Amino acid sequence: MVLHILKKDLRRNKGIGAVLFIFILLSAFLAAAGSNMIASLAGSLDNLFEKARVPHFVQMHAGSLDENQITSWMAAGGFAEEYQVVRMVSLDGTSLGFNGRYDGEENSIMDISxxxxNTGFDFLLDTGNDVFRPATGEIGVPVYYMERDGLKIGDTLAVTQGRFSAEYTIAGFIRDAQMNPAMVHSKRFVLNDRDFETLSREIPEYEYLIEVRLWDTNRLAEFQAAYQESSLPKNGPAVDYTLFRMINALNDGLIAAVIILVSLLLNIIAILCLRFVMIAAIEEDYREIGVMKAIGLKLRDIKRIYLAKYVCISAAACIAGCAAAFAVKEPFTANIMVYLGAAPVTLLNTLLPPGLVLCVFAMVVFCSWLVLRRFNTLSAVEAIRSGTAGKTGTVRTKILALRKNRHTPVPLFLGLRDLVLRFGSFGLLFFVFAAASFVILVPVNFLNTIRSPSFIRYMGMGKSDIHIDIRQGSDTGERFGEVIESLRLDPDAALISPHVTGTFRILGGDGTAESINIETGDFTVFPLEYFAGKPPVEGDEIALSYLRAEELDKTIGDTLTLFHGGAEYTLTVTGIYQDITNGGRTAKAPLRLPPENTLWYTVSLGLKPGADIGGKALELSRRFPGVRVTNLDSYLSQTLGSTIGQLRLLAGLAFFISAALSVLITSLFLKMIIAKESSRIGILKSLGFSETAVKFEYAVKAVAVLILGIVLGTVFSNTAGQGLVAAAWSLMGAPGIRLVINPVQAYILCPLALLAAVSATAAISLRRIRTVTIRGSVSE
Structure with a gap:
């Protein structure tokens, strides 16, 4: 009997069933899509690191070295299972020509090697995650360039530097577990062994990677301390396995976190919409429910009929949502597939998305059971007599009496009055609109933040017009001096701030000496925006990045011990700034001491008003060959381009889903209200109110609730949304990130689009009022 009634009910209420199906499908889809992205990221990252055999510790070094010294130290230390010294030939980007074009790297921020x-580990993989082995005349190009320039297999790459010239055929695109992401400003190209030896003889500009895989990764900190205490080469930054994982997961992990946040909020909205659907269905069937109870059907049997309906619908919707998430997962995981590759299917990939979908199903069934508890207080006589659940909804109060109204049109007054006196009845609708606004605005504001030029403040840099970077080489110091002297004579230059980054030794948080890279110079010319404190000005002051300060357990006013030339110096921490580059672990100080090892030189340049920034950057890159010159916009787009693209997709998806949910919930809510207040509507019609006037009253309620919801959603997106974004970015070194709000988008375009969609839905849904007769019944 239950199955027979269920089939008839589904045929009779196709619309209600379809709406329920859509809501639950969206919930399941979002849960499965978000979890699938997390599982894909974790699996692909593990697979890439396993296939590449990523080193546990890497010391970068610019300059000559003695490999025998390294061999002796490694053998005596007992830490290393394997080690190798990787020689890299450093090239100026302007020496490269893809398919005959040499202008692609003029403003590039990438260091090219x-x-x-490699033969032992740290393998560079192709797009199938196999070790890439080019033949003579072939080259492997990082996937970064494939994405940026649209390169394909068979294209050519020419190298012209000095008297040397060679052309290679692109035979593959390289995944480099150390240098994959755009945020890492170093890229490795892979040549055949014979071609590499030829190139290294012709262009003897070398840098080295001293790479180690340990017997016991739990001793990594101990090994790092021992290495820093030794006299081994260390003219460059040292990085470890943990940092490699973080930088590879950073972009996609950030997007996945935003998707999970949006999906959580939309799941809440979907559950509320489900409640609306069920209440609307119960309102429509109230007389039939009363009849079933009157003829002797037990309450639990009536509940079984409805629960069976929602179990069937939710099961089908959850299966469809899970399948849809797997079917369209490509846009969500496209960046992961390009930079990390597909991983073998694991238990996590198999069980996590269906597991979360099963949780959605359980929540739906539980929510259905809670709503059906209202049957416990159902009166069969009242249900058969009135056909509605309880009272007509008329508010018996003298507050805001109609007779006192003199100026406001009656339908408008009645609509606002009813909303004020019965706002609790509209509370859920209000929450849905507020949540929809929140879901729309947070991704939009986050996208605007990353695209904004002010985002440079979270990358450990002052806001200048042009950034000049001179990497270490045999004549770097001389070139640095030439660049500064030339800029001082440039008529367009207004402010010049040179900086030198080098290695110093300090007393670490565990009481042992450790190496730290400190940028030295004047930090008042292009000041950073400090999370706490102020810039270092005196020679005994230092500013730390947020993560470095956390690592050293230092705050404003604390002291650091610096070792130099056999002497100890005490530095006072005056500022803590935000920096998501270099693993978020940097430091700045106006030291008068030369570093133990100079790593690179930089110059920040401010131009006079009216100067062409892009044109000047191009002019300087040609004036200083071998020097990296970038303007601010180019620096941000090259570093965060893939993240911006994914966020743009996510913002569009969040807007579409939120608007669709708002439209559906408006339709369902008005349908429920009309069914519940059919007697009141009949009374209004009998008193002479036109159909248009009655529609206007209900439209006023819906639009007023929407406007209030948009206001609350906007406030929360600027407060709670700000806090959520800051909490996520604190893991990367930017806990004080401030969302950049585009007033036109946030306060005009998005609200107007939502308002237009809801208003149009209200106009269509309120046509149902014409079917309400003067007696208060609904004619079909």
């Missing part, structure tokens, strides 16, 4: 394939 050519290498041959």
């Amino acid at each position: 050519f290498v041959k394939q």
Whole structure:
């Protein structure tokens, strides 16, 4: 009997069933899509690191070295299972020409090195995650360039530097577990061994990677301390396995976190919409429910009929949502597939998305059971007599009496009055609109933040017009001096701030000496925006990045011990700034001491008003060959381009889903209200109110609730949304990130689009009022 009634009910209420199906499908889809992205990221990252055999510790070094010294130290230390010294040939980006074009790297921020394939570990993989082994005349190009320039297999790459010239055929695109992401400003190209030896003889500009895989990764900190205490080469930053994982997961992990946040909020909205659907269905069937109870059907049997309906619908919707998430997962995981590759299917990939979908199903069934408890207080006589659940909804109060109204049109007054006196009845609708606004605005504001030029403040840099970077080489110091002297004579230059980054030794948080890279110079010319404190000005002051301060357990006013030339110096921490580059672990100080090892030189340049920033950057890159010159916009787009693209997709998806949910919930809510207040509507018609006037009253309620919801959603997006974004970015070194709000988008375009969608839905849904007769019944 239950199955027979269920089939008839589904045929009779196709619309209600379809709406329920859509809501639950969206909930399941979002849960499965978000979890699938997390599982894909984790699996692909593990697979890439396993296939590449990523080193546990890497010391970068610019300059000559003695490999025998390294061999002796590694053998005596007992830490290393394997080690190798990787020689890289450093090239100026302007020496490269893809398909005959040499202008692609003029404003590039990337440091380019050519290498041959490693033999023991740290393998450079192709797009199938196999070790890439080019033939003579072939080259492997990082996937970054494939994405940026649209390169394909068979294209050519020419190298012209000095008297040397060679052309290679692109035979593959390289995944480099150390240098994959755009946020890492170093890239390795892979040559055949013979071609590499030829290149290294012609262009003897070398840098080295001293790479180690440990017997016991739990001793990594101990090994790092021992290495820093030794006299081994260390003219460059040291990085470890943990940092490699973080930088590879950073972009996609950030997007996945935003998707999970949006899906959580939309799931809440979907559950509320489900409640609306069920209440609307019960309102429509109230007389039939009363009849079933009157003829002797037990209450639990009536509940079983409805619960069976929602179990069937939710089960079908959850299966469809899960399948849809797997079917369209490509846009969500496209960046992961390009930079990390597909991983073998694991238990996590198999069980996590269906597991979360099963949770959605359980929540739906539980919510259905809670709503059906209202049957316990159902009166069969009242249900058969009135056909509605309880009272007509008329508010018996003298507050805001109609007779006192003199100026406001009656339908408008009645609509606002009813909303004020019965706002609790509209509370859920209000919450849905507020949540929809929140879901729309947070991704939009986050996208605007990353695209904004002010985002540079979270990358450990002052806001200048042009950034000049001179990497270490045999004549770097001389070139640095030439660049500064030339800029001082440039008529367009207004402010010049040179900086030198080098290695110093300090007393670490565990009481042992450790190496730290400190940028030295004047930090008042292009000041950073400090999370706490102020810039270092005196020679005994230092500013730390947020993560470095956390690591050293230092705050404003604390002291650091610096070792130099056999002497100890005490530095006072005056500022803590935000920095998501270099693993978020940097420091700045106006030291008068030369570093133990100079890593790189930079110059920040401010131009006079009216100067062409892009044109000047291009002019300087040609004036200073071998020097990296970038303007601010180019720096941000090259570093965060893929993240911006994914966020743009996410913002569009969040807007579409939120608007669709708002439209559906408006339709369902008005349908429920009309069914519940059919007697009141009949009374209004009998008193002479036109159909248009009655529609206007209900439209006023819906639009007023929407406007209030948009206001609350906007406030929360600027407060709670700000806090959520800051909490996520604190893991990367920017806990004080401030959302950049585009007033036109946030306060005009998005609200107007939502308002237009809801208003149009209200106009269509309120046509149902014409079917309400003067007696208060609904004619079909």
